[in-house]
Amino acid sequence: MEQYVIKGGNPLNGEVEIGGAKNAALAILAAAIMTDETVTVGNVPNVRDIKVLLQAIEEIGAKVERVDAHTVRINGSFIQNVSVDNEFIRRIRASYYLLGALLGKYKKAEVALPGGCDIGSRPIDLHIKGFRALGASVDIAHGLVVAEAKNLVGTHIYLDKVSVGATINIMMAAAMATGKTVIENAAKEPHVVDVANFLNSMGANIRGAGTDVIRIVGVERLHKTEYSVIPDQIEAGTFMFAAAVAGGDVLVKNVIPKHLEATTAKLLEVGCRVREFDDAVRVISDGRLLHTQVTTLPYPGFPTDMQPQMAVLLGIADGTSTVTESIFENRFKYVDELTRMGASIKVESNIAIICGVDRYTGARVNAPDLRAGAALVIAGLAAEGVTIVDDIYYIERGYEAFEEKLKAIGAQIEKAADEKDLQKFILKVS
Ligand code: UD1
Numbered sequence: 001m002e003q004y005v006i007k008g009g010n011p012l013n014g015e016v017e018i019g020g021a022k023n024a025a026l027a028i029l030a031a032a033i034m035t036d037e038t039v040t041v042g043n044v045p046n047v048r049d050i051k052v053l054l055q056a057i058e059e060i061g062a063k064v065e066r067v068d069a070h071t072v073r074i075n076g077s078f079i080q081n082v083s084v085d086n087e088f089i090r091r092i093r094a095s096y097y098l099l100g101a102l103l104g105k106y107k108k109a110e111v112a113l114p115g116g117c118d119i120g121s122r123p124i125d126l127h128i129k130g131f132r133a134l135g136a137s138v139d140i141a142h143g144l145v146v147a148e149a150k151n152l153v154g155t156h157i158y159l160d161k162v163s164v165g166a167t168i169n170i171m172m173a174a175a176m177a178t179g180k181t182v183i184e185n186a187a188k189e190p191h192v193v194d195v196a197n198f199l200n201s202m203g204a205n206i207r208g209a210g211t212d213v214i215r216i217v218g219v220e221r222l223h224k225t226e227y228s229v230i231p232d233q234i235e236a237g238t239f240m241f242a243a244a245v246a247g248g249d250v251l252v253k254n255v256i257p258k259h260l261e262a263t264t265a266k267l268l269e270v271g272c273r274v275r276e277f278d279d280a281v282r283v284i285s286d287g288r289l290l291h292t293q294v295t296t297l298p299y300p301g302f303p304t305d306m307q308p309q310m311a312v313l314l315g316i317a318d319g320t321s322t323v324t325e326s327i328f329e330n331r332f333k334y335v336d337e338l339t340r341m342g343a344s345i346k347v348e349s350n351i352a353i354i355c356g357v358d359r360y361t362g363a364r365v366n367a368p369d370l371r372a373g374a375a376l377v378i379a380g381l382a383a384e385g386v387t388i389v390d391d392i393y394y395i396e397r398g399y400e401a402f403e404e405k406l407k408a409i410g411a412q413i414e415k416a417a418d419e420k421d422l423q424k425f426i427l428k429v430s
Helices: 022-034 048-059 093-106 125-133 164-175 190-201 233-246 257-269 304-315 335-340 370-382 402-408 419-429
Strands: 003-007 012-017 038-042 063-068 071-075 108-112 137-141 144-148 156-158 180-184 205-207 214-217 225-228 248-253 273-276 280-285 293-295 320-324 344-348 351-355 364-366 386-390 412-416
Touching: 003 370, 003 419, 012 233, 012 402, 022 038, 022 048, 022 071, 022 093, 022 164, 022 190, 022 233, 048 063, 048 093, 093 108, 093 125, 093 144, 093 164, 125 137, 125 144, 125 156, 125 164, 164 180, 164 190, 164 205, 164 214, 190 205, 190 225, 233 248, 233 257, 233 280, 233 304, 233 370, 257 273, 257 280, 257 304, 293 304, 304 320, 304 335, 304 344, 304 351, 304 370, 335 344, 335 364, 335 370, 370 386, 370 402, 370 412, 386 419, 402 412, 412 419
Parallel strands: 012 248, 038 225, 156 180, 293 320, 364 386
Antiparallel strands: 003 386, 003 412, 038 071, 063 071, 108 144, 137 144, 180 214, 205 214, 248 280, 273 280, 320 351, 344 351
């Protein structure tokens, strides 16, 4: 099993280029099968979750062509099979987007009940509620979600909770329903807007994405398009926090600064300097950080996917901070690992109370999920000595060339394939 091995203490300096948004790309690639014409999607991150989804799309008969590392061409006219299940797709959350896409196009879909990172109970009741409201019958049998409709008919849907996945999934199915659908209390995340823009570029009629109310007038068919995925706000935020925690001066390029406002606001609060440009943000930190309070919220609030990175920062900030997780109930699994690196954190229900310590000390830790894994790497960058992060499989689900990008801005980090590699690195840096 591969690990990251990190020698802490180097400030980060230089430029880092951010890739396409994983969570937008997953939904867009699923939606690409909704036309029989060829769709080209650019700025697709080359990460594990994307590979798993593309493989599933290929398995049901669609033609998938990798034009280059970040461009994919999909033709959904060859689809024979609306049943999606394999051991890999079962593990990714975004497999549920194939439900909305297949149901919208073929009025039938069978997709493995989604897995994903273990950050709490991740129901799909709102997705199901939406599909049923559009006239589909939905059952769960033998580990599959089975949705079927004679006709999907536009309707009024109120989401009891703001859900990114349910909003996008219902939007996809409704794009090819008869008549008008209104989704109220919709998620406003940038990737919801990106998927709506993508569907509209295929001929869909979706208005209001990015607000609480999305209105969709169904169309009979969708057509070919060429589209480029938006930059990944979480990858960008992760590098911004890496610079803040390790100290240094990093220009994070190819971003939409507006999407990073909550992240930027918190960095300013803890004493970093942040400069915004048209498509870049620069973070300058002397490593001295101040305490603060943060609560995760749906966009435009502070993203839950930046919560572990925030906690790592506050772990070495001056004074006592709190981090309240309001989206997923089990997102503090990294706390025990961080404690092994010297952090002083107490979790009470959904609140982490963090007493800042002077420094982290290197230790061997496990990445419990994607974002927490990245956060532990950031802790390692600021730690005294060597940190080994195991289970980097999780990190590779969502970060492309993570260690290479960090190395290019001055981090001492290697991906080790085995104990021999590990020892070699430790010898080199000690
Ligand atoms: C997506 C992202 C994930 C991010 C999350 C919140 C993908 C593949 N994943 O996950 O990285 O952390 O948005 O920004 O894009 N809920 C229900 N019933 C449902 C659906 C959701 O109760 O049917 C609840 C969830 O348990 C959670 C909240 O709603 O408490 C928000 O979840 P949601 O926005 O749906 O997250 P995901 O789409 O799973």
